[in-house]
Amino acid sequence: MRYISVVLFSFAVSFSSQAKLVVVTTTTTLKNLVEEVGRDRVSVISLTKSTQDPHFVEAKPSYMVKLRKADMLVEVGLDLEVGWIGNVQRGAKNPVIINGGPGFFSAGDYVKAIEVPKLKVDRSQGDVHPYGNPHFHLDPNRIVTVVQALGKKLSKLDPASKEFYQNNADHFANKIKSSLPGWHSRVELSKVKNVVTYHKSLNYFLTSFGLHSVSSIEPHPGIPPTAKHIIGLIRQIRQEKVRCILNESYFETTAGERLRKETGAVLQVVPVEVQTDYFELIEALVHAVEECGKGAEGV
């Protein structure tokens, strides 16, 4: 009898030590970061695709199915997913991943946000985020902080692998730190200073790399451009000698194309979320700035 108990216990321990943590993320970027830290000890699903605007996602019941047995939910936070994630969390009927649950992780809790409104906000200003700009994932320095926090969170859920997660988070942080000087010097060499974007999704990237956001194609966050706004923007691009229009890939490019034709600035359609890995995402943005520099030398 004692022998059987020992065998059963050993089986249970070996089973639990092999079981992967099931992690669901709201974006592909967060999926990649969890994979960097958790490697083969996590199974990660992203609810959205890299081409989807995470502001406007419908709370599809199939997302609830994915979260039903999840050990962890990782969201961007700062109200980015406020329009849909609450319904998905409740609909999944999984108390582990609701806000305050042991498996809930909001990356925004670990970063200092930019563009936090100082005065009262209302919707006449568009889709303003009261807790600040939530697109911090495009700042590699801030992402290091998030990855370190993810390492700690995964360690809490799976204490036996604490060292493994911590080492992976440190490895990722070191890789970012060693990549930064190269990225910075390439942006500097491009001589691009002023940039127009479609939405404010790229502002952390711009700030981090010493670039200046002159204006957005959207007149207000979440509001499509009007003819009047585009005419004003054409004038501003000419006056401020803007060479670079970065149009986030999940937004339409008609207005961006018109700006390119009217002003001669270079239009680059850029990814906002990870398609393969985080380094490729930042690489794509740096490359787009370089292309702006090459293509608009006469502007």
Add this chain to the structure above:
Amino acid sequence: MRAIIVAVVGLLGLSAVAQNKINPDISLNALFTLRGGTEGNKAQSEVQNGFALQEAELRLTSNIDVYFRGDIILAVENEKGQYSVAPEEAFVETLKLPSMTVRVGKFYPYWGRSNQWHTHAFPFIDALQTREAMFGEEGFNETGLAISYLFPTSWYFEGVLQFFSAENSAVFASPGKDDGATVYFLKNLWDLTDSSTVELDLGFGEGQDVQSMSNKIYNAALTYKSKLAGQRQLLGTIEYSSSDRRYFEDEDNPGTYLSQDKLSVASAWLQYEFIKRWWSQIKYEVVSHPESNTIEDVKISSLLFGFVPSEFSAIRLQYDWIDDPSKSDPEQRVALQLNVTMGAHPAHDY
């Protein structure tokens, strides 16, 4: 003294911030209409011509503690110019039960495709007949308990068991509180592709009312939803509801009834976002009494164009053709609606 004032002001500021963070989400929906119709100037008409505040709805939503979440919706309703405030829904539901949610209070039961929608979320300006003809103007709204369970299947499969006091005047109107109604609901949703889904809802309910010995309601709804290029959408739904009331059970033949009243309602509608933020919609509904030789079918056709500048406002223009054989001529209606939402309104269900 100055330091004390600064400290007090600072504390007040902090307390206001803290209060803002812990306050329930508060939102207000308001629907303003301008109507014109061939019957709209008659006193007995359901809808009157002219400007009106169709409805306003105040909603407070919050987690109560780590175990429960609460939702209260107060509606300001306009009944031919007379305004009244009534609790439309007031319920509490669990947060901590695995695979299960228990809801207690007054609420729109899980039933069909459209029953849980509030007026501002109706696909057309007025309620669908699967709701209004079946359950009356207020829709199917009861006080009781719902237990929903998410089955461990690869697709979304939710089953809901509901018990109510059977107060709805159109179908239950039970004389005694202990004469409850039981309502069963199944919701299935499959992802056909990354951008399209199909949903099948099935419902059955049974209760008693003051007259009938047996009162049964049925519902089936099929919905197709697709995201199109350019962030546009296409939605189509077919919904069927029916009620079956049987009176005076034959004592010599148990299970057979001397009188029967059946009502069948079918609604089909299509919503197409032809340009981002611009919608065109059509609807066709039939209300029939299959057992009656005297009451003929009522048929309603509707056409709607809508402009939705943001998630928080919409302007819609609707035309209805109502063919009711009990009236000499078909009724025609035109309505223009402004639909606005202020504050932190919870996201609508998919």
